[in-house]
Amino acid sequence: MAPVTGSRQSESGVARLLGSGSAGIAELMVFHPVDTTTKRLMSHQSRITSLSALNKVVFREYASAGTGKKFTSLFPGLGYAAAYKVMQRIYKFSGQAYVRDFLTAHFTPQFTATFGAGTGKAMLSATAGSLIGIGEIILLPLDVLKIKRQTNPEAFRNRGFLKIVGDEGMGLYRGAGWTAARNAPGSFALFGGSAWAKEKVFKLEDYNKATWGQNFVASICGAAASLIVSSPLDVIKTRVQNKNFENPESGMRILANMVKNEGIGSFFKGLTPKMLMTGPKLVFSFWLAQTLIPAFGKVV
Known part of the structure; x- marks a missing residue:
């Protein structure tokens, strides 16, 4: 069986930084309103039975406002979102490549022997994604603040970033376990x-040789698998993070209440809008990163 090592051309660190960072900025510019809509739907804890109710869930106090105000109301927490999203994409898309290179250099024979040459290479990439996904919890405070801005702005009570960090401390890592539990299978499925x-x-031997069209199709496959696999834990994670700072609720209590009051289907709340709206966001950023990183690698 052919070894995995040497089946791809590694990119430079600068190329990885530029490609993943550019993807994060572009994603933020296009999809932040979509992300806000999805988070508000995931946080809503009763059935939505009419378009009027949907309007109130999504736009809240601006439900009766004009189109312009409705649109701008979907941009809360943009500063936190910018910091989080760009850092997350750099960490995730660049970091996965470094972990993949490490696994390729040290564990190729094991993956090849277990899964075969071709499948072993894909599993190695997936495993690197899963490991980097778990480590993503280091950015959790920025994600928590972004989600609270989107879904529960009252939690801020006119406090700035430094004041919140001073007041809450490690409380900003609330939901870290659920985040890691979501990221591990989600990132495994994505990559x-x-x-x-x-x-x-x-039938590509070097994944960096993929055309933009092949990267686009591959990104759709990865994003769809990731969203479906991670949806139940993502709902719990979002509800843990959107509570008031002084009135937290554990993930296990949220899980029990969801089963008792909302049924098993509640674990997939927001999946349809995520597939229709967040799905394209993930496809877009992942496709852009996979296309730009090799492109930057040719010039830097």
């Missing part, structure tokens, strides 16, 4: 689904 498509559908 694994993309690698599977490149390996099995397009």
Whole structure:
């Protein structure tokens, strides 16, 4: 069986930084209102039975306002979102590549022996994604503040960033366990689904040789798999994070209340808008990063 090592051309650190950072900025500019809409739907804890009710859930106090005010109301927490999203994409898309390179250099024989040459390479990429996804909790405070701004702005009570950090301390890492539990399978599916498509559908030996169209299809496969796999834990994570700072609620209590009061289907709340709206966001940023990183690698 052919080894995985040498089947791809590694990119420079600068190329990874520029490609992933550019993808994060572009995603933020296009999709922040979509992210706000999804988070508000996921946080809503009763059935939405009419368009009027949906309007109130999404736009809140601006439900009766004009189109312009409604649109701008979907941009709360943009500063936190900018810091979080750009750092997250740099960490995730660049970091996965470094972990993948490490696994390739040290564990290629094990992956090849277990899964075969082609599938082993895809599984190695997926495993690197899962490991980097778990470590993503280091950015959790920025994610918490972004979500609270989007879904529960009352929690800020006119406090600035430094005041909140001083007041809350490690409380900003509330939900870290649920975040790691969501990220591990979600990132595994994202990078694994993309690698599977490149390996099995397009028969690529070097994933960096994928065309923009092949990267786009591979990103769809990875994003769809990631959203479906991570949805139940993502709902719990969002509800843990959007509570008031002084009135937290544990993930297990939220889980129990969801089963008791809302049923199993509640674990997939927001999945449809996530697939329709967040899905394209993830596809867009992942496709852009996969396309730009090799492109920057040719010039830097």
